[in-house]
Structure formats: structure tokens, C-alpha cells
Amino acid sequence: MPDDASSMQESNKFRAILWELRIAIALVLICVYLSMATDHFLTTRNLINVLRQVSVNGLLSIGMTFIILTGGIDLSVGSMLAFGGVVTASFVSNAYKDVPSINPFHAICLGLLAGTVLGAVNGLVISKMRVTPFIMTLGMLSIARGMTYIYTNGMPITDLDKTFLQIGQGFFEPWGVRLLPWPVVIFLLAFAIAWVVLYRMKFGRYVYAVGGNARSARISGINVGFIIFMVYAISGFLCALAGVLLTARTSAGLPQAGVSYELDAIAAVVIGGTSMTGGKGPLIGTLLGVILIGVINSGLDQLSVSSYYQQVCKGLIIVGAVMLDYFQSDGER
Amino acid sequence: MPEKIQRRWPIDMDSMILAGILVAILAFMGFALGDSFFNIRNISSMVSQIPEFAFLAMGMGVAMITGGIDLSNVAAMNLSGIVLALCLTSSRLAGGVGIWGAILIGAVSALLVGVACGVFNGLSISRFGIPPIIATLGSMLFFSGLGVGITNGEGITGLPEQFTRLINMTIVELPPPFLFMLAVFVVMSILAPRLTTGKTLYMYGSSRVAALFTGLRIGKSLALGYALSGLFAAVSALILVGRTNSIKVGYGDTYQLQAILVVVLGGVNPDGGKGKFGNILVAVLILQILQNAFTLFMFTPYAKKLIWGGMLLAFMVVRTLLEKWSDRRKIRARMAQMAEGA
Known part of the structure; x- marks a missing residue:
């Protein structure tokens, strides 16, 4: 009976679309619930605040997506963020006497360079020395954090340049219209560039190929070591950028900034549907995952749930997302 | 045979390097610090600090030999320590079965909690195919969240002194936890490469696909392996609670990285399949001596x-x-x- 078959096909198609949209649906449901449960959720001010908060995790998650796509992992994002942040802060601070204060733009470039170098070291050791990514980045987590503390002597760097703070606290105002906070604009810009790199350039295809099957990628002439080196360097750069934004937003270079941020970044990527074994996953999913986690965090804050339970909640979400992925791929088999 | 698998990495190279490092460090310490390092007080304080960390490292070793990792074992240690402390401080329990009964019940339930944590990890890894690093990262948050839920994030103190005295007494100048640790290391290094479960885990670590095709009972072995890691975490909780006379979520957080460091230092391949418990013990000693040296050098x-x-x-x-x-x-x-x- 052709009618039945086509309706079967229809319903399968419907289920597939539903599966593809699962994060978006979850996001909408949570937003609807929060706007009914709390008074302040559905206000422009709060929504912009949520966006501003997620932009830091968003930048980390973009880098993490690249890395997880190659089948690796980066546990050192929080520490690299802190290092990039304090290096920039030290150059724009009037109180920090050990280094001269310079033009904020140059200071930001130095901070970004510091983060990129750390990420590049990750990439170099992983691709050349064949050290397991999680061991290497676990070591870097500790090293970069130690460097941050030694650099700052464990004290926050305050009294930052006023124009520098604009990048974290100011608004993007084209033609006098107050549009979006700068961190959000920078995050969206970075996301757009990452999308182009991943889906409209050779490099992106190679990233997917390396994660899908490193050996066949090598045989088809891809320089696997270089791709792996690059994704870690990119992650380092984005971490430092996030560190700069966070420093400007909080008006201080905090050596303890970004502790356990790697959890949020991994969670966003995994929720977004990127496979932990690499080679599979949409970048747009990461964007939704980042927003989902941001909304949940802000919602739990507004429902005044203690921060420990927020951690538990995040842990369950990560494990749940991976399990869902498992059941789905099981169904495909 | 796992013996053969290990032989690919020259058997005595790791052990010899480690022993060499240990001797070199001891010689350096003797030269640089002399009596301020080699005195009874310093050495006995080191000996009392080693066991709780050594057990965590052993659990991590089991997980890493399978090619996995256990990021949750410090959280599991805290959780079972909290259960132990609750049993010990409960006046109703002590009134019902006496203080020694309460200690026994507390210890047993702490060990059970540790095993349960491990089984939870093992099942989520083997049954649901979650990568170990994600599974144990999630369960770390989960266990420490449970701990905070039970204690409200506050510390538990004021344990009966019978318990602390039991942990801190000495037999021929050595505390019982240290002797117990040595015994467990000996047992583990003899049994791990010989028992079926141990062999299965070594094989699974060296080649997942090959192990699947040989029809080994991987799910069961993995669950047992992580259960062992949880059990060791609970043992380490008993020692920690006895030594510090208190427990709180967040105790021993720094052990997590150090445990991984020690296991890697002990020659366990993070990709799995290789590693000896004797070497882990030597690595633990090295780390403890260095730790001590850092303190002495300020x-x-x-x-x-x-x-x-x-x-x-x-x-x-x-x-x-x-x-x-x-x-x-x-x-x-x-x-x-x-x-x-x-």
C-alpha cells in the first residue's frame, strides 16, 4: 500500500527533523518555562545579560568544537583564558608597575599572542610528540594556571584603562542605535568566521576528515599534524580573547578566572551534538548548546538554586546528552 | 597473554629509571638538606601522608590501564568519607550498637558507597558507551553535588577518638594504613596480571577491538575495574577521615591531578594496556619526597x-x-x- 509507506516515510522524516531540532526545542521549552516561573527572565535587560555572559563560554566552545571534531579534547581552556586575561590586564593597568601601560589595542594583541603560544605548545606536543590530548592539556591546565599565579603574585590586577573596559562593558552602537554589547558582537563575529572556516574552506573539510579517520586523511595527503597543531592554536587564541573580554567585563585581571570553565565548554559542544570520537557534529549545535547552558545557568540563578546543584545539573546534562547520542547512533545501526 | 603484551615495552626499563630517580632524589636530599630531611619526625609525617594518596593513585592506575580515566575518585572519596563521618557522629547509632559497632557499620557503608560510585562509572562506560573522561567528569559533579546536598557544604568534625586512634596508632613505628597499603600493592602487582578480570582489562586497554572480538566479558570486567577504583577511593577516605579528624566536600581536590601524574610517572600508558602497580608505588614515593622537599625549600x-x-x-x-x-x-x-x- 503506497499510502501507508509514504506516511511511514513521512513520520520517519518528521522524527528525523524533530531529532535535528532537539536542542532548539529544549531551548524553547526551557525559555517558556522560565518566563512563566520568574518575573525577570523575559526582559530585554536580562536576555542581553544572558547573551553577554554566554559570549565568554561561547568563544571557548568554538575552539573546543574544532578540537573535539579532530577527536581531541582541551582541558586547559580555563587556564589559558586566565593567562591571556592577566597578560592583557597587566599592560593596561595603571596600578601594575612591573610592566609599562601601553595602548589597549597593543595590550590586547599581546594577550592574544600569549594565549595562542600556549595553545600552539599544546598542539605541537600533541601532534609531534604524540602525547594523548587529555594528558597534555591537563598538564597545560596546571602549568598555565601556575604561570598566571606567578605572573600576578596571586593578586588581582585592577585600575584598568577606561577605554579598554569598553570592550567588555560598552555597547556596539552603529549610527547611535544601542544594539548589542561588544562581547556579544565579538562572539557572533568569531562564530561567523569559524563557520566560514569550517564549512567554506579546505581547512574545515580537513578538520572533519582528520577526526573521521586520521589514517585515511593522511593517506589522502592531508597534513594531519598541521591540522591538529592549528586547532589547538586556534583554541588558545579564542581562550585568550575570552579572557580579554572577561577581564574588561569584570574590570580586573583575576588569576583565578576561568576555573572549571572547560566543563561548560565541553558541555556546550557535547549538547550541540558533536561526537566525542570526532569527525561528526554541527558548529551551529555548539551555538545552541552555549545558549542553552547560559539560559539554564541564569534560570537556576533566578530560581535561587545553590551553585553546587547547578554543577550537579550540568553534570547530568552532559552525561544525558552523550547517552542520547549513544541511543541515537544505536538506532542508526 | 598480558605478560607478553607488557614485554613489548622493555619490562625493567621503567622500573630501573624510576628506581634511579628515587635514589638520585634521596641522595640529593641527603646532600642538600641532610638532617632536616632525614629525621624521624619528617619521615614519619611523610609515611602517614602517603597511604591516602597511594590508594587514590592505585584506583586511577586501574582505570588508566583500561585506557580510561577516573576523574571522579576524589569526589567518591569525599562522599564515602561523609557517609563514614555521619555514621560515626550519629549518637543514635553509637547508643544502639556501641562505638565499635558504629565504627564497623560506618566503615562498611563507606566502602559500599565507594564501590557503588565505581560501579556507577563502570556501567555508564560499558553499558552506555560514554567515553570515560566524560562519564567520570559528569559523575564527579554528581558525587560532589550529593556530598554537598548531605552536608550543606559544611565540614563534619568531632569524630569519636577511638576511630582516629585506630588509624593513627603505630606498629613498630609504622602506622597500620601504611602497612596495609604495602600489602595491597604487593597483592595488586601479583594478582592484576594473573586474574581473568585483570587480564581482560589489560587486553581491553591495549586493543579495544581485539578484546571485543575475543569474546571476553568486557562489560563485567570494566564494572569490576571501576568498582575497585571506587573501593580504593573509599579506603583512602577512611584514612583521610581518621588522619584529619574531619571531612568536607573539596578535601583532597589537589590529589586528582597528582594521582594522574603519579600513574603516568609510574609508567602506565594513558592509552591503556601497560602498567605495573609496583612502579606506581615508587612514583608515589618520589612525588611525596618532592612534595616534602618543596615544603622544606619553602x-x-x-x-x-x-x-x-x-x-x-x-x-x-x-x-x-x-x-x-x-x-x-x-x-x-x-x-x-x-x-x-x-
């Missing part, structure tokens, strides 16, 4: 972090280079043979 805690991370990486890099070098030597020997044959 390093800042910030520098410590840097040094641990640097050591972890340096050791991994040296190992890889050595492995590459020995591979190259093998190939060269083979080529020489072939040339002779021709």
Missing part, C-alpha cells in the same frame, strides 16, 4: 602547580622519545639481519 604553592604540570609533560615527552628511539633501534637491527641474510 616554594610558593603557585610554583608547585607549575612544577607538577611540567613534570607530567616532561615525563610523557621523554617516554615518547624513548619509545621512538627503541622502535628505531629494533628496525635497524631487523634491517641489519635482513642485509646479512641477503
Whole structure:
């Protein structure tokens, strides 16, 4: 009976679309619930605040997506963020006497360079020395954090340049219209560039190929070591950028900034549907995952749930997302 | 046979390097610090600090031999320590079964909690195919969240002194936890490569696919392996609670990185399949002596972090280079043979 078959096909198609949209649906449901449960959720001010908060995790998650796509992992994002942040802060601070204060733009470039170098070291050791990514980045987590503390002597760097703070606290105002906070604009810009790199350039295809099957990628002439080196360097750069934004937003270079941020970044990527074994996953999913986690965090804050339970909640979400992925791929088999 | 698998990495190379490092460090300490290091008080304080960490490292070793990792074992240690402390401080329990009964019940339930944590990890890894790093990262949050839920994040103190005295007494100048730790290390290094479960885990670590096709009971073995890791975490909780006379979520957080460092230092391959418990013990001793030296030299805690991370990486890099070098030597020997044959 052709009618039945086509309706079967229809319903399968419907289920597939539903599966593809699962994060978006979850996001909408949570937003609807929060706007009914709390008074302040559905206000422009709060929504912009949520966006501003997620932009830091968003930048980390973009880098993490690249890395997880190659089948690796980066546990050192929080520490690299802190290092990039304090290096920039030290150059724009009037109180920090050990280094001269310079033009904020140059200071930001130095901070970004510091983060990129750390990420590049990750990439170099992983691709050349064949050290397991999680061991290497676990070591870097500790090293970069130690460097941050030694650099700052464990004290926050305050009294930052006023124009520098604009990048974290100011608004993007084209033609006098107050549009979006700068961190959000920078995050969206970075996301757009990452999308182009991943889906409209050779490099992106190679990233997917390396994660899908490193050996066949090598045989088809891809320089696997270089791709792996690059994704870690990119992650380092984005971490430092996030560190700069966070420093400007909080008006201080905090050596303890970004502790356990790697959890949020991994969670966003995994929720977004990127496979932990690499080679599979949409970048747009990461964007939704980042927003989902941001909304949940802000919602739990507004429902005044203690921060420990927020951690538990995040842990369950990560494990749940991976399990869902498992059941789905099981169904495909 | 796992014996054969291990032999690919020259058996005594790791042990010899480690023993060499240990002797060199001891000699350096004797030279640089002399009596301020080699005195009874310093050594006995080190001996009392080693066991709780050694058990965590052993659990981590089991997980890493399977090619996995257990990021949740410090959280599991805290959770079982909390259960123990609750049993010990409950006046109703002590009134019902006496203080020794309460200690027994507390210890048993702490061990059960540890095993349950481990089984939870093992099942989520083997049944649901969650990568170990994600599964244990999630369960770490989960366990410490449970701990906070039970205690509200506050510490539990005021344990009965019978318990602390039991943990801190000495037999011939050595505390019982230390002797127990030595015994467990001996048992583990003898049994792990010989029991079926141990062999299965070594094989699973060295090649997942091959192990699947040989029809080994991987799910069961993995659950047992992680349960063992949880059990060790609980033992370490007993020692920690006895030694510090209190427990709180967040105790021993720094052990997590150090446990991984020690296991890697002890020659366990993070990709799985290789590793000996005797070497882990030597690595634990090395780390403890260095820790002690940093304190005596009065390093800042910030520098410590840097040094641990640097050591972890340096050791991994040296190992890889050595492995590459020995591979190259093998190939060269083979080529020489072939040339002779021709």
C-alpha cells in the first residue's frame, strides 16, 4: 500500500527533523518555562545579560568544537583564558608597575599572542610528540594556571584603562542605535568566521576528515599534524580573547578566572551534538548548546538554586546528552 | 597473554629509571638538606601522608590501564568519607550498637558507597558507551553535588577518638594504613596480571577491538575495574577521615591531578594496556619526597602547580622519545639481519 509507506516515510522524516531540532526545542521549552516561573527572565535587560555572559563560554566552545571534531579534547581552556586575561590586564593597568601601560589595542594583541603560544605548545606536543590530548592539556591546565599565579603574585590586577573596559562593558552602537554589547558582537563575529572556516574552506573539510579517520586523511595527503597543531592554536587564541573580554567585563585581571570553565565548554559542544570520537557534529549545535547552558545557568540563578546543584545539573546534562547520542547512533545501526 | 603484551615495552626499563630517580632524589636530599630531611619526625609525617594518596593513585592506575580515566575518585572519596563521618557522629547509632559497632557499620557503608560510585562509572562506560573522561567528569559533579546536598557544604568534625586512634596508632613505628597499603600493592602487582578480570582489562586497554572480538566479558570486567577504583577511593577516605579528624566536600581536590601524574610517572600508558602497580608505588614515593622537599625549600604553592604540570609533560615527552628511539633501534637491527641474510 503506497499510502501507508509514504506516511511511514513521512513520520520517519518528521522524527528525523524533530531529532535535528532537539536542542532548539529544549531551548524553547526551557525559555517558556522560565518566563512563566520568574518575573525577570523575559526582559530585554536580562536576555542581553544572558547573551553577554554566554559570549565568554561561547568563544571557548568554538575552539573546543574544532578540537573535539579532530577527536581531541582541551582541558586547559580555563587556564589559558586566565593567562591571556592577566597578560592583557597587566599592560593596561595603571596600578601594575612591573610592566609599562601601553595602548589597549597593543595590550590586547599581546594577550592574544600569549594565549595562542600556549595553545600552539599544546598542539605541537600533541601532534609531534604524540602525547594523548587529555594528558597534555591537563598538564597545560596546571602549568598555565601556575604561570598566571606567578605572573600576578596571586593578586588581582585592577585600575584598568577606561577605554579598554569598553570592550567588555560598552555597547556596539552603529549610527547611535544601542544594539548589542561588544562581547556579544565579538562572539557572533568569531562564530561567523569559524563557520566560514569550517564549512567554506579546505581547512574545515580537513578538520572533519582528520577526526573521521586520521589514517585515511593522511593517506589522502592531508597534513594531519598541521591540522591538529592549528586547532589547538586556534583554541588558545579564542581562550585568550575570552579572557580579554572577561577581564574588561569584570574590570580586573583575576588569576583565578576561568576555573572549571572547560566543563561548560565541553558541555556546550557535547549538547550541540558533536561526537566525542570526532569527525561528526554541527558548529551551529555548539551555538545552541552555549545558549542553552547560559539560559539554564541564569534560570537556576533566578530560581535561587545553590551553585553546587547547578554543577550537579550540568553534570547530568552532559552525561544525558552523550547517552542520547549513544541511543541515537544505536538506532542508526 | 598480558605478560607478553607488557614485554613489548622493555619490562625493567621503567622500573630501573624510576628506581634511579628515587635514589638520585634521596641522595640529593641527603646532600642538600641532610638532617632536616632525614629525621624521624619528617619521615614519619611523610609515611602517614602517603597511604591516602597511594590508594587514590592505585584506583586511577586501574582505570588508566583500561585506557580510561577516573576523574571522579576524589569526589567518591569525599562522599564515602561523609557517609563514614555521619555514621560515626550519629549518637543514635553509637547508643544502639556501641562505638565499635558504629565504627564497623560506618566503615562498611563507606566502602559500599565507594564501590557503588565505581560501579556507577563502570556501567555508564560499558553499558552506555560514554567515553570515560566524560562519564567520570559528569559523575564527579554528581558525587560532589550529593556530598554537598548531605552536608550543606559544611565540614563534619568531632569524630569519636577511638576511630582516629585506630588509624593513627603505630606498629613498630609504622602506622597500620601504611602497612596495609604495602600489602595491597604487593597483592595488586601479583594478582592484576594473573586474574581473568585483570587480564581482560589489560587486553581491553591495549586493543579495544581485539578484546571485543575475543569474546571476553568486557562489560563485567570494566564494572569490576571501576568498582575497585571506587573501593580504593573509599579506603583512602577512611584514612583521610581518621588522619584529619574531619571531612568536607573539596578535601583532597589537589590529589586528582597528582594521582594522574603519579600513574603516568609510574609508567602506565594513558592509552591503556601497560602498567605495573609496583612502579606506581615508587612514583608515589618520589612525588611525596618532592612534595616534602618543596615544603622544606619553602616554594610558593603557585610554583608547585607549575612544577607538577611540567613534570607530567616532561615525563610523557621523554617516554615518547624513548619509545621512538627503541622502535628505531629494533628496525635497524631487523634491517641489519635482513642485509646479512641477503
